[in-house]
Amino acid sequence: MASSPPGSAPLRHTPLHSRHVALGARMVPFAGYDMPVQYAKGIIAEHQHTRKAAGLFDVSHMGQLALVGPDHASVSRALEALVPADILGLVPGQQRYSQLLNDQGGIIDDLMVTRPLDSDDRLLLVVNAACKEGDIRHIRQHLPEGVGLEVLDDRALLALQGPEAEAVLARHAPEARNLSFMTAAPMQVAGSACHVSRSGYTGEDGFEISVPADRAGALWDLLLAEPEVEPVGLGARDSLRLEAGLCLYGHDINEETSPVEAGLAWSIQRRRRQEGGFPGSHRILEELENGPLRRRIGLQPEGRMPAREGTEIKDAAGELVGEVTSGGFAPTLGAPVAMGYVASDFAREGTQLTLVVRGKEIPAQVVPMPFVAHRYKR
Amino acid sequence: MTTYYTKDHEYIRVEGDTGTVGISDYAQSQLGDVVFVELPAVGKTLTKGAEAAVVESVKAASEVYAPVSGEVIAVNSAIEETPATVNEDPLGDGWFLKIRLSNAGELQELMTEEQYEDYLKTIS
CATH class of the missing domain: 2.40.30.110 (Aminomethyltransferase beta-barrel domains)
Structure with missing residues (x-):
């Protein structure tokens, strides 16, 4: 960041900021970043294009983290102390949605957790932009000896969403076709070492592509040059996730709401319900038993x-x-x-x-x- | 026939003692896709600066204020059915309401088209 007068909080830029501006996006402050809320065609056109073909989203403001330890069991147990999902039971390449919980069973943040296909000493986490600093502090405060948290701030994150997403991405990374919903794999995308998951926040088929920050611009340009792809801003991201019934942190879920109240009980797997041992488990198990x-x-x-x-x-x-x-x-x-x-x-x-x-x-x-x-x- | 503008980006096109009220092209472009319009009842008396209508984009609801005082003598029900008309033709088919002016002197407090163009340069 450039220097700025004391007392002012300069907005952060993702590696794709100049591309948004060049595309004529309307930029707004969001979670401390200067982000595109819409491009020239507007929210409804972007929304409908994503449902019909493929939308490309810059979600680099989100936090990409890696929980690193000696083995899968150690890092899983460290994370299971903070979330109610079964992490230990993830198979390599599997991704799961979960929530960081406070001691009252309220939601500190919601996140995606991936057990990588290619390394057994880590879990990859994607957390909300507005929560990431707090999440990092919270996770680090609760880690056992031997498990650490790395902040992958040298990576950008692109989402390619919609019925044509697979055809588009497979032109540059044929292995993308092999992923099913909520699985992930490292793969070369047009020569860049990416980590690709088949997931998203629109209700459509699609991918999230973690890419080294210095390769993000080239990848954005490449995908945007595909005839099926249009850029989509935060405005349509919100209307798409609303139609898909997905929660927006800070609005539909917060530190007061429990996952059971929020209709997220499906994300608490059987072993965790039987064993408990996550923050707020007393409340959450009671709600599962008797209803919230x-x-x-x-x-x-x-x-x-x-x-x-x-x-x-x-x-x-x-x-x-x-x-x-x-x-x-x-x-x-x-x-x-x-x-x-x-x-x-x-x-x-x-x-x-x-x-x-x-x-x-x-x-x-x-x-x-x-x-x-x-x-x-x- | 003269068109006047407010700092809140409403316009009023005056013919005799009546005026047609809507939002400016700048306003519709800032709002983005309009998805809902709420219009006042015909016969309602508005005072200058009072809420006259509500316009909602995908993102948010915004008030439309009466540029002058007077009685609502017509509303454009067509934009309730097809709100996108406000984006497509804000100064034409996308009008909101017609008002019978109770104090034509209030027009002097508004901006002319030329003054409004200059005003837009100061805020963008």
Whole structure:
């Protein structure tokens, strides 16, 4: 970073910053970075292009970390002390979604954990940009002797998402076709040593490509030159993940919400439920047994008016029963959708609720998520 | 027929004692894709600077303020059905409402088209 006046916090740049600017992106501050919220064609066009063909996202602001120790068992046990997922049971090349938990079972951050195919002494983690400094401190404070955390800040991260992603990436890395959803492998992509996972944050098939920072620009240019590919900013990334029913940290999940309340119990595998031994396990195992007091639900409002974060949710009697945590317009549906938390009595599919938007009462129905079906390649 | 602008990027195109209100081309470009518009009831009396309508993009909701005081005499219901018209033709088919001016003197507090162009240069 260039020097800046004392007291001001300069925005950080990803290795692709100048390319976003050259593409005419509208840049906004996000998690301490100057990031593209949209390019020239706009959020809806970018969103629809990702659903129809392939979108290219710069997600280099996210934290890429490596937990390093003597062997898989040691690093897995170190991480299992912080997350409720079965890490020990990962096979080489397998990726899993999990959450860093506080002692009350609240979510400090959500993250992707990968056991690499090519080395048994480490786990690769991808954490949220806004949380990464805190995550690094938290993880380091809790590591046992002999296990360390490396910050891979010499790497960029690109996401290539959409039904044409496989065809596009396979032109430059044929082995990409061999990956299935939530698996990963090191591979050469157009001559750069990358680590590629088949995962993403859109509900579409696609890949996340970890690339050395000094090769990121060339890879971005190469993928963007493919006829199926358009650049996609943070605006469409948010509308895509909302349609896919995926949580946004700091909004749909936070240090108060537990994974069970958030509908993420699927990410707590059986062995961990039997053994416990993760932060907040008392609360979480109790919630798994008896059900949580509140649950994250999907809502389909009537009409066209979007109900955004913070919107009050009331029951038929007009009592406050919850709050919207993410909401907006779903381009694929041409209609608004929302997610939020309600008292568990009101979480059943088909329950009629009321959203209060600018003083107006909008009828809404509890609907299953995702709002738009996932199209992962399993 | 003269068009005036506010610092909040509303316009009002005045013919006689009525004006057509909408948002400027700059405003629609800053908002991005418009997905919802909420219009006032015909007959509602607005005071200058009060909330007249709401326009929502994919990202956020924004208020549209009355450029002058007066009574709402028509609203453009077509943009409730096809909000993208606000992006495509903000100064034409993407208008929001028509107002009967109660105090034409308030127009003097607004910017002319030329002044608005200069104003845009100072904020971009």
